[in-house]
Amino acid sequence: MNTFRNPQGIAAPLAAYSHQAEITGPVRWLVISGQIGMTPTGELPEDPVEQLGIALDNITANLEAAGMRHEDLVKLTFYFAGEVDLQRRRRRMAEWLGDLRPCMTVMTVAALATPALRVEVEALACTEDIPATQRSEQQ
16 A cells, blocks of 8 residues: 655665655545644753654654554655754654655754744655445444
8 A cells, every 4th residue: 555665767765765655545644734842741842853752752643643653654744943963863763763764855944933943743644544334333
């Protein structure tokens, strides 16, 4: 259903991502708005890599709320405002992604919604749709 590829004839990915994801079959999509590095209690650390970790945890919580898993992620878009330690950022993302290689875009922007925000992460996930017969049985 979700097939990730890196076609020949173009440069290999520069990091842990895939150039394309092909989605086939009856599917269910989840579009996750930009998640910031703020905890449910309103804590917002100054360190952008700490904010990244919280934003990724928020992506996980969104997936779980929709009955999905990390493996259902097909696209991530990262926005970073200001300087972020590249090695620490890559390590944190690698810890969270594991062997997963979704499509990915990473951008450095001038600013986010408020000056204290240093990180925002959007996500798209896709999984098999539950057939109508199973849906009615579950209700």
